[in-house]
C-alpha cells in the first residue's frame with residue numbers, strides 16, 4: 384500500500400500571545416514555537432499503521448518554507464520513507480485552494496493508493512485541503528475519519544458526525560481521507576530514528592518544476608482583527624486564597640450548588 | 641440571476657439547526673440585495689420535512705429520490721453541481737458541519753467557483769463578497785475577500801446566526817434527480833450511535849470541565865476530588881479523550897455532548913469554538929486559565945487568570961468552608 388501524507392508545520396498559538404503584524408494580514412511569528420499540525424500527527428500514524436499491515440511506502444509532503452524540513456524529518460523518523468518539500472517561498476501568497484493545486488501538481492505524478500491529510504490545520508482552520516485535493520486529483524474522499532479498515536480495494540471508514548454519532552461508509556481506493564484526532568495514539572520517534580532521519584535527503588520541488596501560470600487564489604485575507612467580545616467576563620484578581628473566597632461567595636449567593 | 645441559495649441539512653428525519661441558521665442568514669442577504677432565497681432540499685419521501693420549512697425561503701427546490709435518503713457527499717455533489725450550473729446563484733450557503741466539510745470544498749473545486757469554509761459572517765458590499773472567519777485557535781478573526789466571479793460558495797459555522805421567524809409563502813419546485821443510485825465509489829452503510837454511558841454529564845447541575853491544561857493523566861485525581869467536593873461531575877475537552885484519559889462520553893462540544901448545567905467550571909480549556917458550542921448555554925461559567933487571551937474568557941461569566949493548580953486547593957477549601965456555614 385503506497386501512502387502519501389500531507390503535513391503542515393503550524394505555529395502553536397493555543398497558549399501564546401498572538402499579535403498582528405504591521406501589514407494587518409499576518410501574525411508576528413518570530414516569538415512563536417512551531418510544530419507538526421495536530422491532526423497531521425494522527426494522519427502520519429495512521430499511514431504507518433497501514434504500512435505495517437500491508438507493506439508499501441509512505442511519502443510525506445509539505446508545502447512550506449525551509450524551517451519545516453525539521454517537521455518532515457520527524458515524519459521520516461516516525462516511519463515515512465521519503466519526504467518532499469514544495470517550496471512555499473516560490474509561490475507567493477497562498478490560500479487553501481492554491482495549496483491544494485500545488486499539492487496536486489506534485490502528487491499527480493506519484494503512485495499512491497491512499498492519501499491522508501489532517502482534518503484541519505490549527506492556524507488557518509480551513510478544513511478544505513483534503514476534499515479540494517481529492518477533487519483536483521479526481522479521486523473519492525471522506526473527511527473526519529475516526530476509523531479505517533482496508534479490505535481488497537474497498538476502505539471501510541467511520542466518519543465523525545456531530546454529538547457522538549458516526550457514519551460507516553465504503554469508499555473504493557485510490558482515495559483521500561482526512562484524519563480526525565483520536566483515531567490512534569501517535570508514536571514517539573526513537574532517538575536512533577531521529578538521528579537517522581537527520582541525514583536523509585528531502586526532495587525539493589519549486590517553480591522550476593511547477594508552472595505558476597495556472598495557479599489561482601480563491602480568497603485573500605483583507606485584514607486580521609481581535610474578535611469582538613461576546614460576553615463581558617468579570618476577571619477576579621488576587622491571591623489564590625482571595626479569588627477562591629470570592630468564587631465561593633458567588634457560588635453561594637447565586638445558589639449554584 | 642443573482643439569487644441566494646442554501647442547502648438544507650437534515651439527518652435521521654430531522655432538519656438540522658444549521659439549516660434554519662443558514663436560512664436566517666440567506667433571507668437577510670436576499671433582502672439587502674433585493675433578491676430571493678432558494679432552499680435546496682435533497683431527500684427522500686420527506687414531505688413532512690419540506691412542509692416544516694415551507695415558510696422559511698422564497699422557493700424550495702425539492703429533489704426527491706431514494707439516493708438522497710442519507711447524506712453522501714459524492715451524490716450531493718453531483719446533484720448540486722447540476723443545480724448551481726443551471727441556476728447560477730450569486731451565493732450558495734452550506735453548513736460547516738461534518739456533512740458540509742465533506743461537500744463544500746469538492747463542490748467548489750468541481751465548479752471552479754471561489755469558495756471558503758467555516759464563515760462566521762458573510763456580507764456583500766458593492767457587489768463584493770466579504771466573509772469573516774476565525775483563525776489561530778480562535779484568537780483572531782479575518783476578513784476574507786474573494787476572486788471576482790458571478791457565483792460563490794461558502795460554508796457557515798453553526799451558531800452564528802440566531803434563528804429568526806419567517807412567514808414567507810414558499811414556492812415549491814420539484815426537480816428531477818440527475819442520479820438514481822449512489823456512485824459506485826462511495827456507499828453509505830450505516831450510522832453508529834454513541835455508546836450508552838454510565839455517567840450522564842448532561843444531567844448534572846455542576847460540571848467541572850478539564851482541558852489540556854491539566855497536563856497529565858495523574859492530575860485527574862485532583863480534579864475528581866475537587867468535583868466531588870463541589871458536587872459535580874468531571875467532563876472534558878477533546879484532547880483529553882484523544883489521549884484516552886477520559887472516555888468519549890465525558891467530552892463536551894460539537895463532536896461530544898452539549899451540557900447546560902447551573903455551573904460550568906472550565907479548567908485549562910482554551911475555549912475553542914468546537915468546545916464552546918457544547919457548554920455556552922450553561923447558567924454560570926467560571927474559567928480558570930493562565931492565558932489571559934484565551935477565548936474561553938469571551939464566554940465565561942467569571943474568570944481567573946492563573947495556574948489552575950495554584951487555585952484549585954484553595955478553591956476546594958473555600959467550598960468546604962462555605963458548605964459548613
Ligand SMILES: Cc1cc2nc3c(=O)[nH]c(=O)nc-3n(C[C@H](O)[C@H](O)[C@H](O)COP(=O)(O)OP(=O)(O)OC[C@H]3O[C@@H](n4cnc5c(N)ncnc54)[C@H](O)[C@@H]3O)c2cc1C
Pocket residue numbers: 397398502503527777850851852853854876877878879880891892893894895896897907908909910911912913914915918928929930931934946947948949
Ligand atoms: C471537527 C472537529 C470537532 C471537534 N470537536 C470538539 C469537541 O466536541 N470538544 C472539544 O473540546 N474540542 C473539539 N475539537 C477540538 C478543538 O478544536 C480544540 O482543539 C480543543 O477543544 C482544545 O482543547 P483544550 O482547550 O483542552 O486544549 P488547548 O487548546 O491546548 O488549550 C489548553 C489551555 O490550557 C491552558 N493552560 C495550560 N496550562 C494551564 C495551567 N497550569 N493552568 C491554567 N490553564 C492552563 C492554556 O492557556 C490553554 O488555554 C474539535 C475539532 C474539530 C476539527
